[in-house]
Amino acid sequence: MNRLAGESSPYLRQHRDNPVDWWPWCDEAFAxxxxxxxxxxxSVGYSACHWCHVMAHESFEDPEVAEVMNRLFVNVKxxxxxxxxxxxIYMDAVQAMTGRGGWPMTVFLTPSAQPFFGxxxxxxxxxxxxxxxxxxAWRNRRDDIDNNVAALVENIGRTSQISTNEHLPSIDVFKAxxxxxxxxxxxxxxxxxxxxxxxGTMALEVLLRSYLNDESPRTRQMLTTTLDAMASGGMYxxxxxxxxxxxxxxxxxxxxxxxxxxxxxxxxxxxxxASLVLREPRWQQVVTETIDYVLxxxxxxxxxxxxxxxxxxxxxxxxxxxxxFYVFTPAQVRQVVPAHLxxxxxxxxxxxxxxxxxxxxxxxxxxxxxxxxxxxxxxTVRQLLLAARNTRHRPGLDDKVILxxxxxxxxxxxxxxxxxxxxxxxxxxxxxxxxMATTMRRADGRWLRTWxxxxxxxxxxxAADLANLIDAxxxxxxxTGTARWVHLAREAADQLIAHHHDATEGGxxxxxxxxxxxxxRQKDLxxxxxxxxxxxxxxxxxxxxxxxxxxxxxxxxxxxxxLLARIVxxxxxxxxxxxxxxxxxHVGPTEVAITGKRGELVSYLQSQWLPTxxxxxxxxxxxxxFADRRDGLAxxxxxxxxxxxxxxxxxxxAALRAALSG
Numbered sequence: 001m002n003r004l005a006g007e008s009s010p011y012l013r014q015h016r017d018n019p020v021d022w023w024p025w026c027d028e029a030f031a032x033x034x035x036x037x038x039x040x041x042x043s044v045g046y047s048a049c050h051w052c053h054v055m056a057h058e059s060f061e062d063p064e065v066a067e068v069m070n071r072l073f074v075n076v077k078x079x080x081x082x083x084x085x086x087x088x089i090y091m092d093a094v095q096a097m098t099g100r101g102g103w104p105m106t107v108f109l110t111p112s113a114q115p116f117f118g119x120x121x122x123x124x125x126x127x128x129x130x131x132x133x134x135x136x137a138w139r140n141r142r143d144d145i146d147n148n149v150a151a152l153v154e155n156i157g158r159t160s161q162i163s164t165n166e167h168l169p170s171i172d173v174f175k176a177x178x179x180x181x182x183x184x185x186x187x188x189x190x191x192x193x194x195x196x197x198x199x200g201t202m203a204l205e206v207l208l209r210s211y212l213n214d215e216s217p218r219t220r221q222m223l224t225t226t227l228d229a230m231a232s233g234g235m236y237x238x239x240x241x242x243x244x245x246x247x248x249x250x251x252x253x254x255x256x257x258x259x260x261x262x263x264x265x266x267x268x269x270x271x272x273x274a275s276l277v278l279r280e281p282r283w284q285q286v287v288t289e290t291i292d293y294v295l296x297x298x299x300x301x302x303x304x305x306x307x308x309x310x311x312x313x314x315x316x317x318x319x320x321x322x323x324x325f326y327v328f329t330p331a332q333v334r335q336v337v338p339a340h341l342x343x344x345x346x347x348x349x350x351x352x353x354x355x356x357x358x359x360x361x362x363x364x365x366x367x368x369x370x371x372x373x374x375x376x377x378x379x380t381v382r383q384l385l386l387a388a389r390n391t392r393h394r395p396g397l398d399d400k401v402i403l404x405x406x407x408x409x410x411x412x413x414x415x416x417x418x419x420x421x422x423x424x425x426x427x428x429x430x431x432x433x434x435x436m437a438t439t440m441r442r443a444d445g446r447w448l449r450t451w452x453x454x455x456x457x458x459x460x461x462x463a464a465d466l467a468n469l470i471d472a473x474x475x476x477x478x479x480t481g482t483a484r485w486v487h488l489a490r491e492a493a494d495q496l497i498a499h500h501h502d503a504t505e506g507g508x509x510x511x512x513x514x515x516x517x518x519x520x521r522q523k524d525l526x527x528x529x530x531x532x533x534x535x536x537x538x539x540x541x542x543x544x545x546x547x548x549x550x551x552x553x554x555x556x557x558x559x560x561x562x563l564l565a566r567i568v569x570x571x572x573x574x575x576x577x578x579x580x581x582x583x584x585x586h587v588g589p590t591e592v593a594i595t596g597k598r599g600e601l602v603s604y605l606q607s608q609w610l611p612t613x614x615x616x617x618x619x620x621x622x623x624x625x626f627a628d629r630r631d632g633l634a635x636x637x638x639x640x641x642x643x644x645x646x647x648x649x650x651x652x653x654a655a656l657r658a659a660l661s662g
């Protein structure tokens with residue numbers, strides 16, 4: 001057993017019995033490299049990663065490979081989800097060297113943590129050759145290594161060197177992004193670009209905001225085609241709900257089977273919002289089933305949410321296969337479905353003898369795309385197949401709790417609970433929020449990045465954690481009317497500003513000012529699988545400013561927009577969540593305050609998707625929105641200048657229409 005046995009990350013503990021003499025990321029590991037005068041071999045992955053498991057089985061569990069690793073290097077293992085700051089630095093280096101990235105990531109560092117060579121997955125023979133070549137270069141061609149180091153360190157520090165712009169980006173940048181999405185749109189299968197296809201959740205949110213402005217038929221087509229196709233293919237779990245991370249093909253059929261908490265949180269949003277705006281109830285079924293999956297399979301006994309389920313699972317012989325848990329043959333269907341429903345089951349889920357994935361079938365609805373609403377017979381079949389599937393070995397569960405991803409899920413739960421009037425979801429959101437407010441916080445008030453019941457948390461929250469926490473707490477307030485959530489949102493915002501803000505150029509550094517010093521201090525800027533810390537902050541701080549009247553929050557949000565003004569113009573579709581923040585800035589927030597016991601007005605407002613509206617109701621707190629208000633009325637305001645108070649739903653609708661069109 002090596003040094004990873006006591007770590008909080010399930011991914012690291014998976015490697016505790018490797019013959020590799022692993023170290024966690026720590027100063028002691030680099031001190032050992034200096035003492036031995038050898039490079040550091042850094043391996044970065046995560047527990048749900050299929051190719052991480054493959055490389056572990058081929059190399060890290062192999063005594064022959066381990067002997068070379070231990071003799072030539074100090075070996076460090078990192079969970080990218082626990083340490084996104086470390087992952088980002090060295091992923092930038094690998095992408096600069098190879099033009100691509102991915103996990104597992106394998107990087108060779110000097111004892112001062114500077115990268116000089118790297119890549120992703122290496123099969124055992126290639127890996128063995130590579131290690132010997134690196135050792136030869138380290139001993140005999142140190143000048144080449146020094147040259148590589150200099151170039152790479154300059155490259156990975158670029159996000160901290162971006163200078164702010166005097167002016168904010170114009171709304172034309174938002175419009176240009178919509179045009180670019182139109183050009184990249186796959187009219188046949190939906191989505192943007194070619195295979196492999198990722199959900200593009202934030203791009204869909206951009207299109208939804210655009211549709212609210214002009215109700216373009218083309219925009220509606222892009223939304224409808226994409227949402228229907230994603231929910232009809234095998235990327236969507238038709239039996240158990242929820243989505244896999246991405247599709248390897250253009251029609252969303254064959255997924256990379258890992259299921260991540262953040263994907264569920266982010267996909268709930270466009271399906272919910274589009275169902276409200278385009279009035280398509282079939283998408284609410286997707287929302288419901290995705291939330292059901294998270295609450296059933298990813299919720300901890302404490303009420304927080306686990307990180308992910310693996311792509312791989314064991315077959316009946318104990319061998320691990322990607323996707324084995326999810327696929328069926330006609331014979332397997334016949335074993336569990338009554339004879340009179342077998343044809344229904346096979347036809348509905350497109351399960352055939354030929355199969356669509358390695359001789360078996362991923363249940364899907366691609367032949368009848370968009371037809372998702374099940375009859376009673378089909379629902380009976382679904383439950384029988386799900387029960388049969390649950391007798392199989394489940395994919396591995398990464399049961400660590402990540403603050404950022406939990407905050408994403410809480411915010412989505414709040415929106416869905418409010419819009420669809422689901423009390424169970426509301427209770428789940430509040431319970432998870434309480435966990436974030438208490439268990440994931442130190443005695444001094446500082447939030448923590450991760451939690452696991454098996455170990456003491458040790459990593460301070462990063463900018464993405466705090467930015468998403470602002471949004472989650474704000475939306476918990478809008479859902480419940482409980483003022484404590486606003487106070488917590490302000491505490492998270494103040495912590496983000498105090499410890500992460502760049503007072504020179506604006507925006508927010510990934511790591512806190514009192515955190516571990518890495519070789520560069522980066523800023524998380526580009527929206528990838530999750531929205532960047534700076535994009536989330538730009539949107540969440542604007543909404544918090546509108547609720548509280550605290551001007552510094554709006555100023556810091558504008559600082560992010562100014563920081564990225566030049567870059568977002570050159571590549572607008574790389575910043576879709578930032579574009580939503582830019583849209584809010586240019587449209588301007590509409591504030592609504594509802595006083596007294598006017599639950600019917602609150603309920604109406606919550607059942608709409610109004611992305612530029614913030615809602616104050618219930619318990620009062622220090623805000624201009626509650627100043628000098630009469631009881632039992634609804635006030636619709638712009639920059640706290642309010643229309644005549646509304647006393648009925650019709651008056652509220654009229655006041656909202658006037659404010660949103662102004």
